[in-house]
Amino acid sequence: MSRIGKSPVTVPSGVEVKVDGNVVTVKGPKGELTQEMDSCVSMSINEGSVSFTRESDTPDHRAKHGLYRSLVNNMCIGVSEGFKKELEVVGVGYRANASGQRLELSLGYSHPFVIELPKEIKVSTVSEKGKAPIVTLESHDKQLVGQVAAKIRSLRKPEPYKGKGVKYVGEELRRKAGKTAAK
Numbered sequence: 001m002s003r004i005g006k007s008p009v010t011v012p013s014g015v016e017v018k019v020d021g022n023v024v025t026v027k028g029p030k031g032e033l034t035q036e037m038d039s040c041v042s043m044s045i046n047e048g049s050v051s052f053t054r055e056s057d058t059p060d061h062r063a064k065h066g067l068y069r070s071l072v073n074n075m076c077i078g079v080s081e082g083f084k085k086e087l088e089v090v091g092v093g094y095r096a097n098a099s100g101q102r103l104e105l106s107l108g109y110s111h112p113f114v115i116e117l118p119k120e121i122k123v124s125t126v127s128e129k130g131k132a133p134i135v136t137l138e139s140h141d142k143q144l145v146g147q148v149a150a151k152i153r154s155l156r157k158p159e160p161y162k163g164k165g166v167k168y169v170g171e172e173l174r175r176k177a178g179k180t181a182a183k
Helices: 059-080 142-154
Strands: 016-020 023-028 031-036 041-046 049-054 083-090 095-099 102-106 113-116 122-126 134-139 165-168
Touching (some): 016 041, 023 059, 041 059, 049 059, 083 142, 095 122, 095 134, 142 165
Antiparallel strands (some): 016 023, 023 031, 083 165, 102 113, 122 134
């Protein structure tokens, strides 16, 4: 059996898990998420935990066994605690401003980027003098937060010489020496 798939998902207090055919709905204090499941994986809800079983040992069914367990686990964590990604905008003159669901980024191009964020995501920016601006994305949907963070990062990926660009907080960049090191 899948090591991930066979471990049960603990349901936090205040979170409600429902199954309607192939659709799983998880409801909690931060919101509600739904996920459609394949029929090869069945789900059973016990008191305070959810366990998953698959119908056969084919590689496809084994992969989906772990996948759906992880998706439901992330849904339970998301609706109870939420997920958060922090991006750092590194570079001279690079700015980030958030107002409502709009994020405006000045990344050294001739024009600023204005991004309309989905209503499920809460965005905030922190700009301190002498430090790189930090953009914080928060939501109950892990996939959506990761996708939006990756989209923002793709606007100006960090370059290896000076490290300028949009990077995740705590991300280690592989730095290069440059021309003067060749002598």
